[in-house]
Amino acid sequence: MTAFSVLEYRSLPRGDGPGCIPDRMADRLAAVSKTSIFAGRGERGVxxxxxxxxxxRGVVGVIAAEDCSLEILPKIDVPAAHGSIEERGEIRKRLVHMLAVALDMKIETGRLSELDWQHETLLEILVRIFCGKLTEAVRRGMPRKYIGQEDDLPALRGTLDVSRQFTRHAVNPSRLACRFDELSTDIALNRVMKAALAHLSKLSRSTSNLHRLRELAFVYADISAIPVPALRWDEVVIDRTNRGWQDLVGMARMFLRSQFQTTSAGAGQGTALLFEMNTLFEEYVGRLVARAMAGTEYSVTLQGGREYCLTAQDSGRQVFQTKPDILIRRGSEVVQVIDTKWKRISSRIDDPKQGVSQSDVYQMMAYAHLYKAPHLTLLYPHHTGLSGHDGIQGQFWISGQATTLETVSIDVALGADDDIVARLKKIIVPATGKGVMVPG
Structure with missing residues (x-):
């Protein structure tokens, strides 16, 4: 299989020369991308x-067609030469880390250091992580659960089903209609794992990964094979008895639900594992902000608020509900609204090409009115085109009000989580103790 790689909002030229993609492969990949759940969203989808x-566009991940694949990576300014395999390796590492934080998964440092970030695609890296964690979990023992069973046995086991006994076995008392509980591994959680293994076996092209998947499939041979749409996710319950499977359930959900699609494209089969960067950035930053505020008098609400912009005069029906990305509260009072945007800005807020859009500003003004928040923050990824380090890029008053609006950048490629959390604290008003200034 021929593999191609490109950064988001960059182009891959068609053609037969070096660095180009042949037309037939480009057509197949484009056809698969049109079947994605992200197709048609903002700026022509994937x-x-x-x-x-x-x-x-603004969706990253891997698209695979019959004889080719395309990896789309986010534009993250990492400390490596532009266009080099080292750059792509570092970007993959940061993307996997963002996914781990957003999906609340723990990936050990030792496991990350073993991966071939520079030469394996994002998909193969995720498959390898999943296989490694699943192998370790299976060695400790597969989850089991007592399942209610009914069977006709020569000796009593459990309790007697009197109704069935005197209808089915009225003339054959040598068989007893029994009801009993049996400890079984054929449960919803294990069925989800088996479904994930089956899907990844169709998607992976790595010889070593396929070998790992086959070995694990053998372990799950006695587990019922359930089609993905019929999986009972509601029956997958994580408690103290199976806490070690939480990360695996999260990864299986990532592979099998929403972001994962298996589709038909033309005469061949196509698959895609895709993530919308705007949503991923929002979830990643939101979880780190929650860490920053842990142990303080302030609380963090993600995708909360839910206030409406308008109320109909005749019926009282409310319309245009708002969902700010992050609300910082002191008690019941909203003290700051943070909205994340995965796009590059310039140091000038009114830059017509890379500045903050008018719609972003209008949205924040609506939040200021609805939530009575004295402090508003638009948060973007930092990049080398901005002067200085990440942090506050611009400070403004909303005209006629004592409400501040800041544009802020955060460098997702710089430092560990604790470093990023510390930098986020500096831009969150409650953490720094800054008050609202009065415009002169």
């Missing part, structure tokens, strides 16, 4: 199929 090139 791929923009142009006459002379394929242009990636």
């Amino acid at each position: 791929l923009e199929d142009r006459r002379h090139e394929l242009r990636a």
